[in-house]
Amino acid sequence: MSATHAPSDVILGRRQLFMLPTRFGLLFALLLVVQLLTAINYGNGLAYALTFLLGSLAVVSMLYTHRNLFRLRLAAGICAPVFAGEAAVFRIHLTNDSDTPRFGVTVMRDKKEIAGVDIPARGSADVELPVPATIRGRLAIPPVTVTTRFPLGLLYSWSRRVALEQSCLVYPRPADPTPRQTREQETLEPTHGLKAGGDDYIGTREFRPGDSPHHVDWKAVARGEGWHIKQFGGGYQPTVWLDWDTLPGLDTETRLSVLTRWVLDAERAGVLYGLRLPEKSFAPANGEHHQHECLRALALFGLKP
């Protein structure tokens, strides 16, 4: 984590913006020189007028190019967690608080163009910024630059590199399927003596095709939280412990990868699973939220909070 505080949104001010002529701008300047020499040589009033009109147009276009980025608001949107090896997709919000639309705003990262957008007056536009996530932990959003050549392409304006406060959680890369180790004192025996298919509500899991519509959590659907299946206590539902200590002799990252794989497998198998790490443990449960908490703990294992 860097020592400087990265803001969650940034408004581009005068000091954050720079401007230089483009190659077309320099060519335009050459055109003006040729025109001025012609005007002087022929003593031609209209030629002077045209030359100065085009020169003034270039000056006005400078103001328009600056305005195209001035007071543009950048903010980072949420970024869904990814596994190491995948690409984290950051979302950058460009908000235009002014009454004039902004055209041809390009978001760049390390001199590479990410996307160009037009932002309507008092509106906003989103730009997706895919970043390869190589290691687990928190991946900070890389600094970006916004640039523009609008309206006449004679001038190029760009912003200072903007570092926003947003990061993406990167889960460890799941290991190849590995047989789960168990400790002696643990069993796969049911912990509760209840009948399978009993009617104790024990939680929800994601809807899968083939599930009975009777068990759909309709209230959650109505709340817009997605499709979930109510799960009812099954005494036969197996409980497993995914334990750090069952993987001796492996380095930390490999252990985390293996545990990640186990978490995914357990969740898919629909069993109750607990996770035991050296400093933390999670009681057996399942469901999307539980899975996320476990993976999060694995992702941030050994890192400063």
Place this chain on the structure above:
Amino acid sequence: MSTALHDRRVLHSLLVAGTCAVVPHALELPLWVIAVFAIGAAWRYACEAFQWYRPGRLVRLALMLLVVVAVFRQYHTLLGRDPGIALLITLLGLKFLELKTLRDFVVSLFVFYLVILGSFLYSQSLWLGAWALIAVLACTAALMHLIQPAGLNMSQRLRLSGVMLAKALPLMVIVYLLFPRISGTLWGLPEDAHGGLTGMPDMMQPGSIRNLSESSEVAFRVSFDGTPPPLRDLYWRGLVLADTDGHGWSRAPARAAKQVSFVPLADPVRYNVTMEPSNKPWMLALDLPAIQPKDARYQADFTLEHREPIRERLNYSLTSYTRYNTGALEASEREPALRLPMNLSPRVRALAEQWRRENGTPLPIAQAALDYFRRESFFYTLSPPLLGDNPVDDFLFTTRRGFCEHFAAAFVTLMRAAGIPSRVIVGYLGGELNTAGNYLIVRQSDAHAWAEIWTAERGWVRVDPTGAVAPERIELGLEAVRRLEQQGIGLGSLPADAVRRAMELGWFEYVARHARWYWDLTNMTWYRWVVDYGKERQERFLASLGLDDISWSRLTGLLFVGALLVTLVYAFLLLRPKKSVDPAQALYLRFCHRLARAGMVRAPHEGAINFAQRCARRRPDLKNRMEAITERYVRVRYGEQTGADELRTLKREVTVFRA
């Protein structure tokens, strides 16, 4: 930068812009040059629209060589204004066939701007200026289209370009007025730079002034300090022609006056003349000018000669006296003023001899000649018959129909034969008073020739033999003569009221004349500030601001300060924060602020409805009120046709809301 452009509409913008830029040249350049451009543009259009054959590089190269050779054959050179512009336009036409990358398009567009400037080298009329503004607008909108191919439609591009150009105009005016002008040129102008100027010839052949009378082009304009003198005194002296070969008249070798030497006998007339370029050095002055303007030489024959041919409008102020006595005549002037042509016929000589015997002194002899013209059925006509080898003899004894030049030449020949020093003066007579701008317009058709005889008592005396046969020409002007002639009314002895009746204008002519005058005034203003705004006018303009004798460097400094000030004003206007937040949005932000204090912060990406749902889950107790506010906000802000009632309700709801 080097990416290919695939949008066909961008090409259309470019074609329109190019056509706007090239159209004015159709009036000046050979038709084939315009045709090459048009064919190139149409061909490329067909390539895009109908997948026509598009020539490869070799074919294009061959076409280019062909065009260069064609331009060379047309002008026998590739340098100078005409061949340069012809090359530019034809090559632009061929360039259409190879346009591919953004760079190609932009370069072509910049050359269009150059082509627009090229059209000013032929004409600087108000019309062309107005058209050029349209062409610049089209080019600028096309440039915007190239840079931003999507997002804006055509009318938005035109509007934004128009707004930007409108903002550029005040800046342009400052730079235009203050940019230091030089007189003369940086390098020699090509020889074709000054074609097609009309002006008084420096010779008078039978028919040369008559040719001018066909032209309604303006020769010069005059504004008087105070009331203008009567029309019959408006003799604009141009050239003095003292040498004759019996056929035409020409100038005697020029001699500069040692000093202005005549005795004024009337009040001075002060006036300012704006001469159209004539490519001749003569500066017209009211008979007789008393002072010598800058850059002019005062000749011994009381004419003014500019130090170089007048190639751009020339403005000068003068003082003249319409009554004068020029005093004695030097021998060196007397001798050429008496020289007779070799082909002087015996009957002309006999006629002059007879008058000399009968009258004795110059003025009665001259009067005898004028009486002779009046008595012997001479006619003033705008369409005189052709004259033979001895025009004076032919005119006096055979045709007896002539224009002012015939009368002047015959009169001077007769006077010389009678031993009186005399000479022909050519210039202009009269003019049309433009009451819209209170100045006199003198046209080429007002060109006139008259005579001067020298008498011991009064010096050089002006005698206008045309006045003896057609006083209407003197009193009413050439336009009146034309009208009377069209109505079949003979000249010379009409009662005054008959003439007045014939001269009355119908309402249409009256309106047309005033419209013409206002148009001339507009043009005059245009010329004063655009075409003629050179070093001298700039000095006068700066002097009127109290900046006499400002140095070049200080003027440049002033220019930059002025331009910077305008730019800063624009920057302030364009970049100032907008206070006018939408009222509904302001209320909603207040609502969000209250929720934030209660720990519910709206994320930047979160829509209003999603945010309300999230809050409702957290605070079910406020659910109804939060939803009501959010729904109303969305309706007022984004919905159609919501009244002020909704906004008022929203305000009340937000004001009482507590989280």
